[in-house]
Amino acid sequence: MLTGGNELPSSAPPDVKTMHGWLHTARFLTTAPQLEFLPDLDVPEVAFVGRSNAGKSTCINTMTQQKRLAFASKTPGRTQSINLFSLGKQGITDAVLADLPGYGYAAVPREAKLRWQRVMGNYLLTRKNLKAVVLLCDPRLGLTELDEILLDVIRPRVADGLNFLILLTKSDKLTRAEANKALSIAQLQSGGGQARLFSALKKQGLDEVARLLWDWTHGVHAAPEPSVVYDEEEPPALD
Numbered sequence: 001m002l003t004g005g006n007e008l009p010s011s012a013p014p015d016v017k018t019m020h021g022w023l024h025t026a027r028f029l030t031t032a033p034q035l036e037f038l039p040d041l042d043v044p045e046v047a048f049v050g051r052s053n054a055g056k057s058t059c060i061n062t063m064t065q066q067k068r069l070a071f072a073s074k075t076p077g078r079t080q081s082i083n084l085f086s087l088g089k090q091g092i093t094d095a096v097l098a099d100l101p102g103y104g105y106a107a108v109p110r111e112a113k114l115r116w117q118r119v120m121g122n123y124l125l126t127r128k129n130l131k132a133v134v135l136l137c138d139p140r141l142g143l144t145e146l147d148e149i150l151l152d153v154i155r156p157r158v159a160d161g162l163n164f165l166i167l168l169t170k171s172d173k174l175t176r177a178e179a180n181k182a183l184s185i186a187q188l189q190s191g192g193g194q195a196r197l198f199s200a201l202k203k204q205g206l207d208e209v210a211r212l213l214w215d216w217t218h219g220v221h222a223a224p225e226p227s228v229v230y231d232e233e234e235p236p237a238l239d
Contacts, residue, residue, distance in 0.1 A: 013218070019210040022087060026064035026097060029084040035122055038082060044217040045084075045096045045129045049120070050136035051144060052102035055169035055200065059136055060085075060099060062200040063209060070099050082123065087217075095217035096129075104146050117149075124154050132163035132216040134209075139168040139182035139197075143189055155191055163216045164193030167209065172199040 014022075032038045050056045060070035069085060080101045086093040100120055124133065133154055137143055143151070143166075158164045166186040171179050179197055186195035194212075198205035 013214065016207045016210055019214040020065070020206070022089065022214065023063050023210055024065045025089055026060075026066065026069055026085045026087050028069070029086040029093075029096065031081045031083045033081045035082075035119060035126075038084070038123075038127075041096060041129050043093055043095055043129060044131040045098055045127065046132045046134065046213060046216060047098040047100055047124070047127075047130060048134045048136065049100045049124075049150060050102060051104040051138075051146060053104075054102065054136040054138050055198075056099065056102060056136045058200045059167065059169060059198060060097065062203075063206065063213070064097075082119075095213075098123075098127075098130075104144065120150075121153050124150070125157070130157075130162065132165065132213075133158075134165045134167050136167050136169050136198075137186070138170055139174060139179070139186070140170070142182070142185070151189070151191060158192055163212075164190060165209075165212060166190050166193065166195040167198045167205070168195065169198050169200070171197040171204060172202040 030037075030039060048056050048060060057070040061067055064085070070083070082101070083099040085097045085099070086095075087097065088094040100123070103117075103120070124130070135147065135150065137147060154162065154164065166189065168179075168182055168186055171182075174182060183195055183197055189195075196205050196208055196212075198209065
């Protein structure tokens, strides 16, 4: 059962533990190799995008507390479908997560790359119930040319109110100074969106992302909170 989930709440937002519990309800909804196979939904949708190996599947699985909800393939070009996961308790869907195929595999044929560029571009521009886009990026590499192209595609929708987040994955690989620098750069590149640090290994950023996902899909527009860089001992620098 699908119901609208973007009404303003009648009471104060739940605590972050409740938000994590809501994310834990994630379940597979459908997969679509082309846009015409996507169901028309009237619930808020949040899309996760990013280069292959940016940690997208790991992020989704960590946030939903499920090991294999989002599937990461080691075979280039294998996971070329848009996968939808429904959220909501008692079998009632009040929001949807969309896992878009990773881009950037050098081994994928040019024709396949062009096809998926068109599919992703059309999805990001035309999906009516799309409320937010989360772009996952390895901060050691920064935004690539393909990431910049995606940013150009969605910039008009962000200007019109689409929520946008650059999520810097694998941030446990950075020193505190490197993390702060990467976060500052990403915030400037977000074009009116937000940027956060995230580490599935260190469980960094989970509460912040859970709150954003809840707010975006439940009509809450809270002021952004700054990411907190490591309170514990700094991780070692990369070799």
